[in-house]
Amino acid sequence: xxxxxxxxxxxxxxxxxxxxxxxxxxxxxxxxxxxxxxxxxxxxxxxxxxxxxxxxxxxxxxxxxxxxxxxxxxxxxxxxxxxxxxxxxxxxxxxxxxxxxxxxxxxxxxxxxxxxxxxxxxxxxxxxxxxxxxxxxxxxxxxxxxxxxxxxxxxxxxxxxxxxxxxxxxxxxxxxxxxxxxxxxxxxxxxxxxxxxxxxxxxx
Numbered sequence: 001x002x003x004x005x006x007x008x009x010x011x012x013x014x015x016x017x018x019x020x021x022x023x024x025x026x027x028x029x030x031x032x033x034x035x036x037x038x039x040x041x042x043x044x045x046x047x048x049x050x051x052x053x054x055x056x057x058x059x060x061x062x063x064x065x066x067x068x069x070x071x072x073x074x075x076x077x078x079x080x081x082x083x084x085x086x087x088x089x090x091x092x093x094x095x096x097x098x099x100x101x102x103x104x105x106x107x108x109x110x111x112x113x114x115x116x117x118x119x120x121x122x123x124x125x126x127x128x129x130x131x132x133x134x135x136x137x138x139x140x141x142x143x144x145x146x147x148x149x150x151x152x153x154x155x156x157x158x159x160x161x162x163x164x165x166x167x168x169x170x171x172x173x174x175x176x177x178x179x180x181x182x183x184x185x186x187x188x189x190x191x192x193x194x195x196x197x198x199x200x201x202x203x204x
Contacts, residue, residue: 013123024116027087032149033152034153038147039134043130043133047114056077057073076197077200078201116128163195
């Protein structure tokens with residue numbers, strides 16, 4: 001979504017917030033359905049400091065059951081990288097359009113506030129939760145559960161010839177692959193990203 005081609009005076013706050021919130025829905029969906037982030041509140045705690053658009057990866061903290069699972073590396077295909085760059089451009093435009101948000105957005109772009117946030121009809125920023133996001137999707141009862149993207153990645157990634165270890169790392173199944181990137185593991189992050197990102201691009 002992009003801001004309509006109108007002057008600032010004709011764009012009311014509710015229209016601006018609607019555009020922003022729809023874009024956040026889309027980006028959150030890419031994190032869950034393409035990258036395999038678990039549908040938990042940690043999705044809305046991810047900051048720009050957790051994302052590397054140059055290497056195509058992110059650090060997720062979506063299963064905090066013990067120290068070994070506190071954070072994990074996830075690959076990010078080029079299509080998602082492009083969308084996140086557009087979202088960042090949107091935030092910069094939003095900061096110029098709604099001056100009271102400029103300081104808040106500066107914190108977002110500096111990695112000091114969550115990357116994804118909601119706007120009220122008055123363009124006040126607020127923290128999102130997974131229930132906020134799932135409610136906004138207006139899903140039907142017949143819709144698969146929100147974590148279906150993880151099953152999709154596993155199934156279709158394997159069909160595309162993905163390395164089983166890379167798939168397990170992408171989904172955060174670290175115990176299955178000997179806790180990659182630890183001091184005793186031979187797995188290199190760049191090798192993992194080189195392996196998984198083209199697969200994610202093909203199945204996304």
